[in-house]
Amino acid sequence: MKVELRNVTKAFGTNRVLDDVSFEAEFAHVLALIGPSGGGKSTLLRLLAGLDRPDSGTILVDGIALERSEESLRLYRRTIGTVFQAYNLFPHLSARDNVVLPLVEVHGLSKAAAAARADDVLQRFQLIAHADKQPGLLSGGQRQRVAIARALAIEPKFLLLDEPTSALDPEMTAEVLDVIAELRTLGQPIILVTHEMGFARQSADLVAFVADGGIRECAPAGTFFSNPTTPETRKFLEKILKY
Amino acid sequence: MEFLFDRIDKPSPAWAKVVTACGLLALYSALCFWIFSSSIQNWEKVWGYRAVFFNGWMLTIGISAVALVLSTVFGVAAALARRNSFLPLRYTAIFYVETVRGVPLLFLVMFGYYGLATLLHWNDRLPVGILILSLFSGAYIAEVIRSGIESVGRSQWDSARAIGLTPAQTYRFVIFPQVLRQTLPPLAGQFASLIKDSSLLSIIGIPELTFAAQQVNSATYSTFEAYLPLGVCYLVLTLPISLWTKSLERRVSYES
């Protein structure tokens, strides 16, 4: 898939988080966004998810520009899957009903068909035993996997994941990364914000470094980590790979 | 007598609580009986008016039930209007909620009935009374629901938008179910208030429970015997609601 930003600016007050960013990336499986906290990764992902609009500029996904009206952005959002860091699930609904809700209310499946599809996906993620539990009774890793299952059940064109493991302990992190790695092998395009450098290096086709108002560097994972070109990237990698 | 003290590090046993409660009830009853029995003889006379009490009681229940439904409608509408981006709608809701909450119900009843309704030649006491009570209670319910909506985190709106729900669908499937679970205890409390507040409708001549007690009082010249059942009748309605509210609160706090 292909994403393209043309002169995209997004500011919060005087804080220009994305400052006239132009960028193009074409990749088969995984695009990883990395960078310092506060650098604008989530802001960029929310623009790509159609949750926010840029102040100016154009975003193109697979060659099609995102329109600005909430109505058309909603139609766009219905074709993709987005998973945040935490609190994705609706706490008053069971895991199954969390998956069923968009299938029935947004995608027009019958209740029975939706439940069957939900159980299918939950089965694939080894979550079927927890299908009737509300999120409060699930572990953090299970919650994130249910959230990914919900995003996947609608058969999205691609997935957007914003630090899906950063609220989890190491064991649960591995459990969620396993799922993402599996999706990758199934050919599901993914744009992923992550702090897991090992995972980015292993699984990403492209890695983009987001900081200081823009995308400072974007390269295939191998090159990016072994031979970073900008000093900012080098400094960042040095800092986080120190321990 | 150590069991009469309920301390955090040394809680008193359950039987001690039951015994204390029952003992105190007997003690206070005996005390009242001893003080008042000599001067009260009119129970038979008041008993003759039991139908008046009963009708008043039923009307109080009816008024409260209808007002509960109406005030919930007003409350939800005002809460949503207050969150609306359309300024005239938002300000109307704020004006309604803040003025109504800023004046006593007694004023609303008198001004609403003798002032406004009479001016408009609308003299049906009962519907006017119910409407006034509902508008009053609706303003409080609006605030309960608004704070309930605001307590649902931003992440829930984000998730709902991310899966493509419309704002109306988001309220229906995501926000309101969570708001309901959280606001049920305060709403139940509001219902108990509604039952008590309906007593003020007696001043515009609606023959509910308080009005009935006043009538029995003036017919029998026995204030104590007429008003004691009045209090008991209200307690019979409000105490169960209050206990239910407490158990709801406990359940909600365990869940989250």
Ligand SMILES: Nc1ncnc2c1ncn2[C@@H]1O[C@H](COP(=O)(O)OP(=O)(O)O)[C@@H](O)[C@H]1O
């Ligand atoms: N809704 C918002 N309102 C105001 N400032 C925001 C908002 N969202 C993000 N920011 C600011 O934008 C900057 C980038 O944030 P973010 O995109 O979340 O960074 P990252 O995900 O890389 O940690 C930060 O300085 C943050 O404070």
Ligand SMILES: [Mg+2]
């Ligand atoms: Mg972020």
